Amino acid sequence: MKKGVKDLVAEANKEIKTVPVNDAVAKLDDPNTIFVDLRDVRELEREGMIPGAFHAPRGMIEFWVDPDSPYYKDIFGSGKTFYFYCASAWRSALAAKSVQDMGLQNVVHIEGGFSSWKKAGGPISQRSESVSK
Secondary structure, three states: OOOOHHHHHHHHHHHOEEEOHHHHHHOOOOOOEEEEEOOOHHHHHHHOEOOOOEEOOHHHHHHHHOOOOOOOOHHHHOOOEEEEEOOOOOHHHHHHHHHHHHOOOOEEEEOOHHHHHHHOOOOOEOHHHOEOO
16 A cells, blocks of 8 residues: 555644544534534444434535535535534545535544543433434
């Protein structure tokens, strides 16, 4: 490999904002914050989600963010701050970098991902209780 996934994640982390998990937990009830879960649906069903999180599969995020895409989701035009997360903050780093490069503003990702959220005692809900528009 010329450049592996660890290299890509390290490069992304240099260009995006990473938020400590405790700071993210403190934003849970902030009406100007949207948590975006990038994990696979099987992970959501197995482990739950951050309450109220919007599920955006990693493979669709660029399509859902682009207003010119037929797959665009209005939530990404809300002007709110988006807190991306995945299991351990690798996919979320890459996704945050990608949508930031596309021009989406106010995007951060949670340090350590959902694993850190759970260790910090952040609340968890079942997938059916969370947003999935």
